[in-house]
Amino acid sequence: MRVGLVCPYSFDVPGGVQAHVSDLAEVLLEQGHEVSVLAPVSEPDSASPEPLPPWLVSAGGAVPVSYNGSVARVSFGPVVGLRVRRWLAEGHFDVVHLHEPVTPSIALIAMLTAEAPLVATFHTASLRSRALQAALPLVRPGLEKLSARIAVSEDARRRVVEHLGGDAVVVPNGVSVDRYAAAPVRQEWRGRPGAPVLLFLGRFEEPRKGFGVLAQALPALRAAHPGLRVLVAGRGDPRVAHELAGDHAECLEMLGSVSEADKASLLASADLYVAPQTAGESFGIVLVEAMSAGTPVLASALPAFSRVLDGGTLGELVPVGDPAALAEAAAALLDDDERRRAVAAAASRAVRRYDWSVVAHQVLTVYETVLSGVHGTAAALGEPGGDPAAGRLLAQWRGAEVLP
């Protein structure tokens, strides 16, 4: 199958959607499909020295814009529009899979110009209502072209239903479970008796990531475990974290931004992963990664987190934004080795359903369902689209017409 994936956010910076798209591309390629990914990428001279993966096609440089309450690095404009058309025409895709099509970027342009069957994945869909009112007339013609919609979680699906109308099937974000399960434990990040290690991941400067809640829980936590070490991995100014922790800053170890491999090792080494996020999570991929690594998880009871932790059986849940409850639950878990082991064991069994082998199969099933419909009707109508080769020729002819 020839699959075209469109990622609206720049591959220059790490992010959930980018990681999902590149993992999906790798998995589909492994399974023998032809895959091309179109994404905003800076020109090679300014980007990092490592070469781009062969499946990645640049739609042009990215521009940081603020959209829907946060800053996104996206591509748009007339030149970008031409590149999207050319990529679509030259790719002769059987199916084009768009990610986050309601962003001012290439996924939207592709949605409106593509003639191949379209599948779209909605990762957050948490659109502000006012912006959405302005956006809907622009995107509705495109949304009507989508043959299938995927939401990454039940929450994302509900937002699609409420804001955009129509339904979506839930296919969770994928994780390479084995990569985390096999991650080597690093001694310096490992807890010792009397000096347990707690792990926080993410941009601690962003209030919704909940580092402030953890900081407020530190006094009670350190009263119970004086030797506690808190590892903090994520982009941001360490001084902000120190300020939030106040007198208890000495137990923080700021690791800055870490590589994927280090993240896996951190998770595998730590005694407890805490996710005190207060809002804005539609799936909770980090929780799945922690569960894959065999780390017990303590998370705030956001709807998405409760679902991933199966209501608390695969990890501990505490009320959102409640430092006292967080401190108490974390201290109790650190005291109870048996419980930590049991929770982590249950989690690493349950987490298999998020493995890419399972998730990619679900995505492919969506593609096949869409294609069977397209080919079915085309054949019934006696159009050449029923024959893949003829369909490709037709698309080529159309592409030649579009391009100068």
Next chain:
Amino acid sequence: MSDQAFTMVTLVLAGVVVLGGLAWWLSARAARLDRMHVRVESTRAALDAALLRRAAATEALVASGALDPASALLLASAAAEATAPLEEVEREVVESDLSRALRAVLTPGAVQVLHDRRDVVVEGLLADLATACERVVLARRFANDAVVAARRTRGRRVERWAHLAGRAPLPRTFDVDDEPPALAPRGAAGAVAESGAQPPAPRDRLAG
């Protein structure tokens, strides 16, 4: 005795004159401050109107369909946020966002593509938008100027002691990024400089 009475009368009269003079002086200062507050309000109303007009001009350009869909979506949502009823601080954020969105979308290359369409409607919309952006710059300068003057006057000792501002709220400056995008076709600026026969650019027209 009559001498004493005369002195008394003179003193009282002098006191009345001094008090009357003081009252007149204070009321004159209060009136001046009031005029400044009125100017703050009127320039601020002009700024609000200019911002609204810029958002409307942006929406009109989006509705023309001349932009690619992604640019259109970005501008439409930025303009929609900018017309929302918001608190002052949030307004500064959304208006700055609109300025940045306009500059991000209407790069010199993209503007040239729009001009190359040779579409009268699009030309009109671009001209409207250029004027609206220029007006925001001017209106904000006038409004902030009025605010600074009023605040400076309110900060003086007499005005503070005599409480001349009454219960009028302390005016704030409106701090936004309002740098407009370059909307003229390529080479147009040079043409204006070379020949006086060219129609004046919007900036000249407004400033004059």
